[in-house]
Amino acid sequence: xxxxxxxxxxxxxxxxxxxxxxxxxxxxxxxxxxxxxxxxxxxxxxxxxxxxxxxxxxxxxxxxxxxxxxxxxxxxxxxxxxxxxxxxxxxxxxxxxxxxxxxxxxxxxxxxxxxxxxxxxxxxxxxxxxxxxxxxxxxxxxxxxxxx
Amino acid sequence: xxxxxxxxxxxxxxxxxxxxxxxxxxxxxxxxxxxxxxxxxxxxxxxxxxxxxxxxxxxxxxxxxxxxxxxxxxxxxxxxxxxxxxxxxxxxxxxxxxxxxxxxxxxxxxxxxxxxxxxxxxxxxxxxxxxxxxxxxxxxxxxxxxxxxxxxxxxxxxxxxxxxxx
Numbered sequence: 001x002x003x004x005x006x007x008x009x010x011x012x013x014x015x016x017x018x019x020x021x022x023x024x025x026x027x028x029x030x031x032x033x034x035x036x037x038x039x040x041x042x043x044x045x046x047x048x049x050x051x052x053x054x055x056x057x058x059x060x061x062x063x064x065x066x067x068x069x070x071x072x073x074x075x076x077x078x079x080x081x082x083x084x085x086x087x088x089x090x091x092x093x094x095x096x097x098x099x100x101x102x103x104x105x106x107x108x109x110x111x112x113x114x115x116x117x118x119x120x121x122x123x124x125x126x127x128x129x130x131x132x133x134x135x136x137x138x139x140x141x142x143x144x145x146x147x148x
Numbered sequence: 149x150x151x152x153x154x155x156x157x158x159x160x161x162x163x164x165x166x167x168x169x170x171x172x173x174x175x176x177x178x179x180x181x182x183x184x185x186x187x188x189x190x191x192x193x194x195x196x197x198x199x200x201x202x203x204x205x206x207x208x209x210x211x212x213x214x215x216x217x218x219x220x221x222x223x224x225x226x227x228x229x230x231x232x233x234x235x236x237x238x239x240x241x242x243x244x245x246x247x248x249x250x251x252x253x254x255x256x257x258x259x260x261x262x263x264x265x266x267x268x269x270x271x272x273x274x275x276x277x278x279x280x281x282x283x284x285x286x287x288x289x290x291x292x293x294x295x296x297x298x299x300x301x302x303x304x305x306x307x308x309x310x311x312x313x314x
Contacts, residue, residue, distance in 0.1 A: 027241040030160025034198040121303045125310045132314040
């Protein structure tokens with residue numbers, strides 16, 4: 001049995017992504033007066049969806065136990081695929097917003113950055129609290145389980 | 149946990165503080181008609197321009213030609229000048245720097261005031277070309293941008309303390 005659940009792993013990745021997004025927001029705000037600066041965005045949600053999908057696909061394959069029907073080579077390939085760590089594939093994408101909204105080439109809108117910041121911080125706090133709760137319940141299990 | 153968000157915010161706050169200093173200096177010198185040594189010479193209005201700073205530690209493919217490089221390329225940071233071409237670097241900047249404090253290209257206006265000690269024979273005086281409204285606008289934008297950076301630092305602090313409770 002694995003000690004960490006999928007939720008713990010996914011929340012961890014999402015926290016990393018949100019932290020990077022917070023940095024992008026900070027750097028956009030710092031450059032609010034820099035002529036020619038274009039705002040940067042961090043995107044990672046679709047990657048998390050992909051990871052979750054792939055993970056559930058693997059679970060399905062395991063449940064069907066379809067390995068038996070395959071020849072040795074494909075079996076090895078399948079086992080390698082199943083054993084692969086999906087979570088390490090995660091790398092948030094940094095993209096440049098090329099919309100032109102002002103004459104000096106700068107497209108930072110402070111209002112938008114502040115809203116994004118509030119949202120990012122809220123999501124980060126929620127996820128961090130959830131992550132903490134998950135570990136607390138894991139601890140409860142460890143404490144009360146076993147023994148007599 | 150990377151704490152460089154605070155450096156980014158600090159660079160933004162510092163840059164806005166410099167802008168505020170320049171605005172204050174412009175306002176203080178609104179009627180200055182002499183130089184430091186007392187010789188006649190009108191105060192020249194100053195303006196600030198900023199540039200973003202990028203970290204160049206990991207990248208070999210960084211498009212160097214368009215950018216000013218500060219220090220050693222392999223370990224230093226890259227400072228991008230005002231050209232638009234850098235917009236397509238998909239990299240989060242490490243903050244902002246004051247590029248330069250420039251003199252205004254249109255430094256003085258002439259008013260008629262024969263009683264002024266620096267008036268010429270016809271009674272005209274050259275005074276700094278400072279627009280109070282413009283300086284006030286600069287002041288408000290600088291203070292609001294400073295506030296925005298400070299708010300982000302504060303929120304990031306909250307985020308980190310929540311993460312510490314895990």
